[in-house]
Amino acid sequence: MSEAVRAGEAAALDAADGLAAKRAEFDLDDAVVYLDGNSLGAPPRGVAGRLADVVGREWGRLGIRSWEESGWWTAPERVGDRLGRLVGAAPGQVVAGDSTSVNVFKAVVAAIRMTRGAGEGGGEGEAPLRDEVLVDAATFPTDGYIASSAARMTGCRIRAVDAADMAREAGPRTAVALVNHVDYRTGRLHDLPGTTAALRAAGARTVWDLCHSAGALPVRLDADGADFAVGCTYKYLNGGPGAPAFLYVRRALQDRFDSPLPGWNSHADPFAMDPAYAPAGGAVRGRVGTPEILSLLALDAALDVWDGVDLAAVRAKSLALTDFFLRCVEAYVPQGGVESVTPRAHGERGSQVSLRYGPGAGEVMAELIRRGVVGDFRRPDVLRFGFTPLYTRFADAERAARVLGEVVAEARR
Amino acid sequence: MSEAVRAGEAAALDAADGLAAKRAEFDLDDAVVYLDGNSLGAPPRGVAGRLADVVGREWGRLGIRSWEESGWWTAPERVGDRLGRLVGAAPGQVVAGDSTSVNVFKAVVAAIRMTRGAGEGGGEGEAPLRDEVLVDAATFPTDGYIASSAARMTGCRIRAVDAADMAREAGPRTAVALVNHVDYRTGRLHDLPGTTAALRAAGARTVWDLCHSAGALPVRLDADGADFAVGCTYKYLNGGPGAPAFLYVRRALQDRFDSPLPGWNSHADPFAMDPAYAPAGGAVRGRVGTPEILSLLALDAALDVWDGVDLAAVRAKSLALTDFFLRCVEAYVPQGGVESVTPRAHGERGSQVSLRYGPGAGEVMAELIRRGVVGDFRRPDVLRFGFTPLYTRFADAERAARVLGEVVAEARR
Incomplete structure (x- = not known):
């Protein structure tokens, strides 16, 4: 039930997102939730033709x-x-x-x-x-x-x-x-x-x-x-x-x-x-x-x-995305499974969420990637998820947290 | 008559050139004699697809x-x-x-x-x-x-x-x-x-x-x-x-x-x-x-x-090209019109020919470019012609010298 609630919330947030149309300007694989734009941003569609x-x-x-x-x-x-x-x-x-x-x-x-x-x-x-x-x-x-x-x-x-x-x-x-x-x-x-x-x-x-x-x-x-x-x-x-x-x-x-x-x-x-x-x-x-x-x-x-993008809108969406992701993580990931090292306070947060997992974090990220959720791993124990407001959807945040919850639960068994 | 002799010589040299087939691997405009590869080489055809x-x-x-x-x-x-x-x-x-x-x-x-x-x-x-x-x-x-x-x-x-x-x-x-x-x-x-x-x-x-x-x-x-x-x-x-x-x-x-x-x-x-x-x-x-x-x-x-190119063959063609170009310049350019500052001795020559023209060299190069012969100008008085053996033909060298001769002769009038 929790999943249906979160998914519905994501759909509502995406529907209200003033930057949602921007996503079409990027060449993205819709089968993948790409949360590694803080390492390598996705290609804007105009690049290939210009080159x-x-x-x-x-x-x-x-x-x-x-x-x-x-x-x-x-x-x-x-x-x-x-x-x-x-x-x-x-x-x-x-x-x-x-x-x-x-x-x-x-x-x-x-x-x-x-x-x-x-x-x-x-x-x-x-x-x-x-x-x-x-x-x-x-x-x-x-x-x-x-x-x-x-x-x-x-x-x-x-x-x-x-x-x-x-x-x-x-x-x-x-x-x-x-x-x-x-x-x-x-x-x-x-x-x-x-x-x-x-x-x-x-x-x-x-x-x-x-x-x-x-x-x-x-x-x-x-x-x-x-x-x-x-x-x-x-x-x-x-x-x-x-x-x-x-x-x-x-x-x-x-x-x-x-x-x-x-x-x-x-x-x-x-x-x-x-x-x-x-x-x-x-x-x-x-x-x-x-x-x-x-x-x-x-x-x-x-x-x-x-062109025409207001950075204030980008910031508002970034904070909404990372807030939402953190709430989904709380809802989906078994208690004590991960701990956020990213500040809760908006004034102290960039546009990523880093979760400390402990030993085995590298394998957790590898499994996430196999399941189509691409973040990255920073030694020794950090799972890093970047949120690029121009192309990341709230539905992506929900799916990433859900898959993370599944992987962490399975790892515990 | 001199032109016919030189053009014939160029054709014979091109026919005997073991590197001649390489030219087809470059995206070149055949209407232009490109002798500025010592500033910016021409694009190999494989680049666009790879990018x-x-x-x-x-x-x-x-x-x-x-x-x-x-x-x-x-x-x-x-x-x-x-x-x-x-x-x-x-x-x-x-x-x-x-x-x-x-x-x-x-x-x-x-x-x-x-x-x-x-x-x-x-x-x-x-x-x-x-x-x-x-x-x-x-x-x-x-x-x-x-x-x-x-x-x-x-x-x-x-x-x-x-x-x-x-x-x-x-x-x-x-x-x-x-x-x-x-x-x-x-x-x-x-x-x-x-x-x-x-x-x-x-x-x-x-x-x-x-x-x-x-x-x-x-x-x-x-x-x-x-x-x-x-x-x-x-x-x-x-x-x-x-x-x-x-x-x-x-x-x-x-x-x-x-x-x-x-x-x-x-x-x-x-x-x-x-x-x-x-x-x-x-x-x-x-x-x-x-x-x-x-x-x-x-x-x-x-x-x-x-791949498969022997640098010794590149060198041999480079020296043949620059030798031939210098001979064509002697034949076509009015006496005293230009003076080569590039050494005659093969052991002291790179793959370019630099001709000192004197005042007005910049305009001479601009006119050459207008007539489809692209070299470059180095202040204060040098006309620079680069010879890239992988794509420059002896016919290009002949045409460049011929057009240079025309431009210098016209400038004198």
Whole structure:
């Protein structure tokens, strides 16, 4: 009976969903409940046709002229502006390209240099005033690895601090804090405006990793005074496997953005082939080498699904979906079978639900996938379910929880 | 009459060309003579279909499972090995990904660290024994910009030296030399084995930039004892606009390769999500973040055209094409109209011909393109023609020279 009630509730919620029509814009297998969009978003239908045109006409017929005529050369900024709208950045502050890791390196090194000021001659050889890099203790690992390299190359040391404690831990030697906006394991949403303001008050900069928030919820980089941000585009932004990442540098900081990767694409006049480097202004300064155009234009096409979408509506649906899923899990999964590590409070939740299962979690997820419910497993014991409001239905949430209940019950026998 | 003789000669050369059938594997516009493959190679016909399958089936149907089931995760090494065959590297030493600029940064920093030895504790803060980075004075600019950044971040200084003089200029403070294998402006081929050996004798390392030689002529990285090499894949390798670059680290140096960009893809166990970095062995250590899979698999498909191709035959045709083009230019272009800056000697020539024209070169190239002969213009006065042996015909070389002769003659009136 419980199942009929939940299923009816799901049907009613789907019927009332103002974003429901968006699902048709994605190429999805209706036999599968796809809750792994926080790892790899599903393909928007427009991508295949756009890529065929890029290969056949832009590359095949126009060839080298496409750098200008098809807008290839400026695509990193143009796509960056489209991403900017989704993360609360006015045009001219976001550039698409490279991987998240490479962008973390640019941002952290540039932030460290900025705290040392322009008058100190680069300063890497001197004893720095600020030599501490705070890293989110629960960070997605690559951020920590790259921040360590940035620290090593600028004479800093790394200190791991809980994201919630950054404001308290920042001190006079802190140069920069690198924080995940949403924790990739637990789905916890961290306080971007508060942490940024506290770090700034301490004389430090903040670099936000938006991998698990961009496209999942409203991000207000400009309004919240963010300094730097990076993020990927292959999760909630559905840009395709390994789609180009992005870098945000607040406009007021751009002239002091001193990139450790000053490739020719960031030169003020790249085709002058000047032996001396002169940085471009604006977001372009965050570029490095020639962008991977096929992946970049696939992302460009993928972003079409966001035209006219209000992020507030996305957020409302995301919270409704994860609330509903948690209620279904409570109803379907045997008592004590799983424990949510995702915060209940809306203000602390991203767009995923992570359930701790204990030993055997990997096998539980494998069985879920065999039964057509695709989430993912994060060692040692977490079952992770991502909810992409543009294509996930309440019926999907109900089915996922129901199948999870069955699998957990069977595992207990 | 001269035209009839040359055209007849071209027809005979094309008829005898053992690589002539390869042209059918490319999507080319027969109305155009495309001599800009040294900037952007033409699309191999297999790319479009492969991309459609990657988007529709691998991404659309298999989704996240494709990281394993479709081999996405190991694609950088797998594609790297395919590239390795074309640059004389045994498997396990080349990895595809990132841009050439980013790979220059990895290689130069790692080379500097290597000359300082493992026992010096990283050493960037100490006075280094070797603190000089030699950069090819005529380098493609991005290499110089990035090398400067690498030097700045490791306490080194940069010195610009002619590629031909590297061996003589290397001294006891030289850490690394960064050299272009083929000069992008003049098409001059530099001495890879001799320069590498001389630098090694001086206790320094060499990083070769193969952007204008990979796929254009036989490169023998292993046999010639190269330490590091980087290159792009969108020129003679036809991988598509901004296709992923590659990094070669000689096997004997891999265990000491200390990357400045230690992203999670280079971790020994990336899915352990270990907060501590532990580098993978082999070529994988050169990876950084998540690879741009669509661009990477387009490159993979593009490399199919090389199956069974002997680089010695490619070289023989390349030299025959450029010899023939130079003869046609002599025959067709009014005396004193252009001057070749590409060496006549085969041992010093890449696969392009660069002609100095003087003021107005940009307009001459624009007119050539209007008449269906696509080369490119490099400021201030160079007309550049790239010859891709897999698809360029001797008839193309004859037509290009003939049209150039007409345009130059008209410009004189």
